[in-house]
Structure formats: structure tokens, C-alpha cells
Amino acid sequence: MYELCLEYGTFPVSLTSDDATDLQAIPEFLIGETELINKLHKMNKLFHSLFIEIEGNLDYIGRESPEKIESLRSLFDEVALTFKDKYDHVRIESFYLE
Numbered sequence: 654m655y656e657l658c659l660e661y662g663t664f665p666v667s668l669t670s671d672d673a674t675d676l677q678a679i680p681e682f683l684i685g686e687t688e689l690i691n692k693l694h695k696m697n698k699l700f701h702s703l704f705i706e707i708e709g710n711l712d713y714i715g716r717e718s719p720e721k722i723e724s725l726r727s728l729f730d731e732v733a734l735t736f737k738d739k740y741d742h743v744r745i746e747s748f749y750l751e
Contacts, residue, residue: 655680657736658746659700659729661711665693666736666743682740692732699725703750715750722750 654669663676666683683690703715703722715722729748736743 654742654744655682655740656744656746657733659696659725659748659750661701661704665697665700665732669744682742689732689735692728696725696728696732699728725750 655666656669657666659665664679666680667676667678668680679690679693683693699721703713703718703725705712705714726748733745733748736745
């Protein structure tokens with residue numbers, strides 16, 4: 654089982670188990686889905702821009718950029734709909750950023 658989930662340091666679609674060794678790897682079932690992969694990369698880059706890492710500490714700075722959050726929410730909803738329509742083995746986590 655896979656999940657669509659925004660988590661710092663990981664690709665947005667990953668195995669739900671802890672067995673994954675490469676957290677940035679694109680799952681094999683998405684190979685060839687160029688448009689979807691591009692959206693996932695864009696979503697991931699936007700999500701990561703909402704955080705800053707200083708001396709090993711990760712701080713959320715997204716509240717300073719509500720326009721980024723809205724863009725990310727819209728993109729996430731679009732990608733989630735694609736997964737609901739095409740893949741029944743991907744669980745979709747809720748979008749939880751403010």
C-alpha cells in the first residue's frame with residue numbers, strides 16, 4: 654500500500670511501511686506518468702519551501718506565505734483526485750497545513 658502524503662524529506666507518494674530505504678524514490682507504478690510526476694515534484698518543492706532548516710532544527714515558516722499554501726492546497730487536491738480516479742492502492746492523507 655502506498656500513500657499520498659506531504660512529509661518533509663520524502664517524495665509525496667511512498668510506501669506506508671517503514672521498509673522504504675529511499676524516501677525520495679518515485680514508485681515504479683508511476684514510471685511513465687510524466688505529467689503526474691511533474692506535478693508531484695512541483696508539489697514537493699512548494700511544500701519544502703514552507704520550512705527552513707537551521708542547525709538541524711526544522712522550522713515551519715508557511716504562515717508567512719498563505720499564497721504558497723493555497724497554491725499547494727489546490728495542487729494537492731488536483732493530484733489527489735487523479736490518484737482517486739486511477740489508483741486504488743494509494744491512500745490519500747488529508748491536507749493539514751494552515
